[in-house]
Amino acid sequence: MKMLPTVLANLFSKAATRNYPFDVREPFATARGELINDIDRCIFCGTCARKCPSQCLTVGKEGTQGSWSLEFFACVGCGVCVDACPVNCLSQKPTHRPVATARAVITLTGKLPEKPAKKTETPATPAQ
Numbered sequence: 480m481k482m483l484p485t486v487l488a489n490l491f492s493k494a495a496t497r498n499y500p501f502d503v504r505e506p507f508a509t510a511r512g513e514l515i516n517d518i519d520r521c522i523f524c525g526t527c528a529r530k531c532p533s534q535c536l537t538v539g540k541e542g543t544q545g546s547w548s549l550e551f552f553a554c555v556g557c558g559v560c561v562d563a564c565p566v567n568c569l570s571q572k573p574t575h576r577p578v579a580t581a582r583a584v585i586t587l588t589g590k591l592p593e594k595p596a597k598k599t600e601t602p603a604t605p606a607q
């Protein structure tokens with residue numbers, strides 16, 4: 480009897496939960512969601528992969544090509560990689576990826592930046 484008012488209030492009030500994924504909440508403006516890499520600006524330095532606490536990033540180099548892979552369901556959206564990237568090519572959308580039933584990895588490839596030319600020193604000619 481003591482719980483009756485609570486039971487009645489819950490029966491006739493709006494649900495406290497959402498029917499996700501059919502009813503998706505509007506994200507907060509500062510929410511950290513899907514990770515995006517502007518691959519044309521990426522220099523494949525590997526800093527993001529070394530700093531990632533979830534170890535869900537892999538950066539590789541093969542010849543003149545670089546690859547950047549993200550196991551996105553392992554990403555916790557912390558933003559550490561975004562802050563660490565030296566060329567600011569990483570960003571996060573305020574929304575999350577849609578739900579899925581299988582693990583997946585996205586791989587982006589791009590051209591490695593050209594190495595700066597090595598300095599060559601000409602030996603000084605001895606004074607005569």
Ligand code: SF4
Nearest residue numbers: 521522524525527564
């Ligand atoms: S830290 Fe930035 S530039 Fe370096 S590999 Fe990661 S995304 Fe590319």
Ligand code: SF4
Nearest residue numbers: 531554555557558560
């Ligand atoms: S947002 Fe965090 S967990 Fe996700 S890839 Fe970047 S460092 Fe890793």
